[in-house]
Amino acid sequence: MKHARIAYQGLAQEAIVTEAGIQLNDGRFVNKDEVVWLPPVEPKTIFTLGLNYADHAKELSFSATQKEPLIFFKGPNTLIGHNAQTMRPSDVTFMHYECELAVIIAREANQVSKEAAYDYVKGYTIANDYALRDYLENYYRPNLRVKNRDGCTPIGPWFVDKEDVKDPMNLTLRTYVNGKKTQEGTTADMLLGIPELIEFLSGFMTLHPGDIILTGTPKGSVDTKIGDEVVTEIEGIGRLVNTIVGENTFQTN
Template sequence: MRQARVVYEGRTLTATPCATGVRLADGTELREEQVTWLPPGEFGTIFALGLNYADHVRELKFQKAPEEPLVFLKGPNALTGHRRVTHRPPDATFMHYECELAVVIGKTCKNVPRESAYDVIRGYTVANDYAIRDYLENFYRPNLRVKNRDACTPIGPWLIDKADVPDPMNLRLRTWVNDKLTQDGNTRDMVLDIAGLIEYLSGFMTLNPGDVILTGTPEGVADCKSGDRVVTEIEGVGSLINFIE
């Protein structure tokens, strides 16, 4: 099942996909542009992974991936929905997208062994975790201005039940900027896989329903300019559109 959260005629509603765009619970069918898209869930703690794809590690000229996961937290203010706008700071010289598989937790859990990790997942969605590299102190201590600006992380459009994604560790990830393909990777290239991330995080803190793990991005990041249309797509999960201003 795929579902989204949208605003239509002043009301926040649940929507599902249809041939024209979205179908509301009362059966009304609308084009994507006729609704305002919200993040597809009411999310809690947002975990973000850095340097979690081997090819991206090489792209950034690191000798090897971190020995422990490079994890930092994001505030809810950072999230925005499908077809929404993200602002490029006027002083930025390098702002890049990051196409990421987002894992949504479905159960309160702690100390989850990797063999049980998929039991605590609710589903998956697409995230585009923009980074403003000008503000980066180093990859192990990203400044708040790099990753926590308002609306710097589009997410959606759909939250997909885990049962509908049989192999999340073999999904193609792609990004287009103004219809030019700029990023093309696969989740199988994660340094620490989904089960390992859940085992690691739940080993020292409780995970709760609605918590989100952004699992990192492959190589191919490129600078985005005001006026760009950026599409981040994950095979079987969805295609997320964002506009830069």
């Protein structure tokens, strides 16, 4: 089942996405062009994985031999929904997308083994975690400005129940810029998979319902420009659409 959060007639509400349309909590159906898409989950803590695909690490001239995952936090200010706009700062020379499988935590998790990890997963969605590479300091200190600008992480359009994704560690990821495919990979190539990430994180901190883990991106980082339409898609989950705008446009919306 596809679970969404939308704004309809001025109200934010949860909904189910079906072939017949978007079904609101009160049973009414509305068309997709009548709603504003919101992030499908109101997040607690957002974890972001860096260099979790060996080909992407090589692409950025980093070694992929770290003993522990490179994880940092994102603020909820970064998340925006499907069909929204993301700003490209005027001083940036390299701003690229990152198509990522996002894992949503279902219940409190502490000291969870990788064998039991999927019992704590609620579902999966798509994230496009834009990176402003001009601000990256080094491997050991990912600068906050790289990943924490307002609206720099489209997510959605919905999340899919974990039961509806047969093998989350064998999904194809693709990105299209203005209709041209620029990125393709598979979650099978993650250095640390979903079970290992949940085991690692819950080993020193408690995970809570609504926490989100962004699991990294494969190679294919291409600079994006103002006016570009960027579509990130993951097999079995859906397609997430986003448009790059300039500072003046972004500030007036």
